[in-house]
Amino acid sequence: MNQPILIYKGGMTTATTGSLGKAVRLFHALSDETRLRLLEQLREGEQCVCELTDVFKTGQSRLSFHLRVLKDAGLVTDRPEGRWIYYSLDREALREVEDFIVWFKESSSRAMPARRC
Amino acid sequence: MNQPILIYKGGMTTATTGSLGKAVRLFHALSDETRLRLLEQLREGEQCVCELTDVFKTGQSRLSFHLRVLKDAGLVTDRPEGRWIYYSLDREALREVEDFIVWFKESSSRAMPARRC
DNA sequence: CAAACCTATCAATGATCGTTGATGGATGGC
DNA sequence: GCCATCCATCAACGATCATTGATAGGTTTG
Numbered sequence: 631m632n633q634p635i636l637i638y639k640g641g642m643t644t645a646t647t648g649s650l651g652k653a654v655r656l657f658h659a660l661s662d663e664t665r666l667r668l669l670e671q672l673r674e675g676e677q678c679v680c681e682l683t684d685v686f687k688t689g690q691s692r693l694s695f696h697l698r699v700l701k702d703a704g705l706v707t708d709r710p711e712g713r714w715i716y717y718s719l720d721r722e723a724l725r726e727v728e729d730f731i732v733w734f735k736e737s738s739s740r741a742m743p744a745r746r747c
Numbered sequence: 748m749n750q751p752i753l754i755y756k757g758g759m760t761t762a763t764t765g766s767l768g769k770a771v772r773l774f775h776a777l778s779d780e781t782r783l784r785l786l787e788q789l790r791e792g793e794q795c796v797c798e799l800t801d802v803f804k805t806g807q808s809r810l811s812f813h814l815r816v817l818k819d820a821g822l823v824t825d826r827p828e829g830r831w832i833y834y835s836l837d838r839e840a841l842r843e844v845e846d847f848i849v850w851f852k853e854s855s856s857r858a859m860p861a862r863r864c
Numbered sequence: 865c866a867a868a869c870c871t872a873t874c875a876a877t878g879a880t881c882g883t884t885g886a887t888g889g890a891t892g893g894c
Numbered sequence: 895g896c897c898a899t900c901c902a903t904c905a906a907c908g909a910t911c912a913t914t915g916a917t918a919g920g921t922t923t924g
Contacts, residue, residue, distance in 0.1 A: 650780045658778035662882085663767045669851060679901060692883060694902055699881095713891045713900050724852040728845060734786060735841040779912085796871060809913060811872060816911095830870050830921045 656727055659703035665696045669719060672706065676718035773844055776820035782813045786836060789823065793835035 659665060664686075671677065671685060679697065683690050697717055700706045704723040709716045776782060781803075788794065788802060796814065800807050814834055817823040821840040826833045 650783050653783060654778055654780050657774050657783075658881095661771055661775035661778045663771050664882090666767050666770060673851065680899085689884070690901070691885080691903080695882070698902080710901095715901065719851070721852055724848055728848045728852065731841055731845045731848065734790065734836070735838050735845065775911095781912090797869085806914070807871070808873080808915080812912075815872080827871095832871065 653730055655703045656705065656723065656730075659699050659705055660727075662696065662699075664692075665700055668693070668696060668700065669705065672717060672719045676709065676716040678714040678716050680714065682717070770847055772820045773822065773840065773847075776816050776822055777844075779813065779816075781809075782817055785810070785813060785817065786822065789834060789836045793826065793833040795831040795833050797831065799834070 660669075667686070668682065671682060679690065679693060682693050682697075686693060697706065697708075701708060701717075705720055706717050707720050709718070777786075784803070785799065788799060796807065796810060799810050799814075803810060814823065814825075818825060818834075821843075822837055823834050824837050826835070
């Protein structure tokens with residue numbers, strides 16, 4: 631398996647390009663319980679913010695903040711319809727995250743013996 | 748596919764148990780470029796801290812901090828040997844993360860039509 | 865034992881994040 | 895037009911995080 635998109639392609643180092651930025655943003659978006667619960671809720675299908683505030687019984691601006699983090703990371707998409715804005719999971723982003731993890735996992739299977747300092 | 752371990756098992760809500768905590772810790776550990784690069788480096792096999800500081804050309808306490816975050820999340824394990832401490836990837840944790848993502852991804856495939864507010 | 869080395873931990877600082885309440889723009893119903 | 899509803903954004907605050915330099919414990923070497 632090739633390196634997933636999230637890893638730098640070619641020879642440029644991550645230090646100079648900061649190309650792990652997308653992965654960092656994805657994982658950061660996933661590193662909050664409220665956001666994970668939002669994604670969990672969106673598994674049932676697209677839902678508007680008012681619906682989510684009903685389910686979560688919390689302030690609207692709070693969910694709006696978290697939905698924006700998820701949207702910026704690409705994990706959800708929004709679709710305006712009249713007065714409402716419907717959010718839904720973006721499975722493509724989830725696939726990217728999965729590829730990233732799989733890449734780590736598989737490569738570590740053929741670990742080389744430790745080098746001496 | 749069943750819910751992976753990271754999701755709550757049984758009927759208890761995440762609000763009362765905070766059982767998404769493990770997932771949050773895993774994703775938080777992955778949400779930093781330095782830590783991702785550490786994991787990337789450890790794909791070559793177990794390495795001691797002095798070796799990593801050589802590669803990363805940075806302060807030892809900084810890497811020690813990040814290695815601890817990775818260790819607390821279960822993503823790496825450490826093995827003391829004499830004067831050195833060797834760190835290596837923990838593929839089991841990576842598998843848990845993968846299961847978590849797959850669970851989200853697969854369930855979202857049969858999305859239901861949006862409910863009216 | 866002393867010196868050199870490897871590493872974890874601590875305290876302090878600046879940066880980033882999450883929450884809250886308030887404001888304003890946009891839409892639909894009357 | 896007017897009001898109610900839905901939502902994003904802003905400012906302010908406390909909390910958490912990442913970095914840095916210093917310190918200390920443990921190990922090997924001489």
